[in-house]
Amino acid sequence: MKVRLRNPKRELEVQGPVRVHALLDRLEMHRDTVLVIVGDTLVPGDALLEDDDEVEIRPVISGGAA
């Protein structure tokens, strides 16, 4: 599957099937700091990602304090 990452933008090829939690662990990302989106759909941590899915891992932390 194609996994799109942000900040900086990049794309990875990951073999499925794999659960969201396992993918995040493999990428050393904490689940509270990202959303996982398949197509236009938000998916939970136990969702199974298939080989033909297009996955976006979207960071949610922003830095403006003012």
Add this chain to the structure above:
Amino acid sequence: MKCTVCKGPAVIDVRRANANFCAEHFLRLCRDQVARAIKDFDMLSPSDRVLVAVSGGKDSLAVWDILLQLGYQVDGLYLGLGIGEYSESSGTFARAFAAERGLHLVEVDLPTDHGFDIPTGAKAAKRVPCSACGLSKRHLFDEAARTGGYDVVVTGHNLDDEAAVLFGNVLHWQADYLGRQLPVLPARHGFPKKVKPLVRLGEREMAAYCVLRGIDYIVEECPMAAGNKHLGYKEALNAIEAQSPGSKHDFYFGFLARASHRFTADSEAEQRALVACERCGAPTPGDVCAFCKLVARATSVPVELGRRS
């Protein structure tokens, strides 16, 4: 994973609440939490003219959307900060949100209206960019509210933002800042009322809200913010939260309930000393406000060293 409310398929977990939600019940949770914050802290009344400061990011567009759903009269304010492609892109998201919903968006452009951009201003004033940006935004929010006749300025600060700012203020014992770190700052001394209706929601929840509501927002981080202290504080708090969900909520709301009043005197002493800026009329502790000083430094023409003939 099942929705805690209806037992249907869940789309998101909220670990600090030990709960999972389907789209419908998550969106309802967000609206309910904002409504509760507004009620608990007496933020808004139905007749208020409200101005929400929008950056094109998830928090400000989500709070605008939620306030409209709750029936408030809300216009948007977008500040062009002149941060290259980032500002161009963020402005596009803010304008598209307003245009698609027929909403009124007030726009102020720092380079056009005040003659400098944030990178230039920060360099000229020898401030870190986030400091020059925050100073400019606070001044321009106040000015836009005064000139537009708005009763309240809303900002999209969420629980993560407030917990991180509190962490920094405690770390350095910034007593006057701690006295002002409240979800509501009443109108006084020429400042409009300012409120933060998202204090009961985290930033992951706001990002999820936007995805579920189909709100397009700028995901890219401001290039000026990379490596700033605020992000470091968030990282530290997230490490604690990962071990102990609910810590950020307890830290922030515990402060409000048990400690913030202890710093009120520090904040009020500073507020009492304010006078009108001799250039723009904004409240300031000195003759000239910090924003006018920043404008002067950022727009001053460097003195050219001539050759002796």
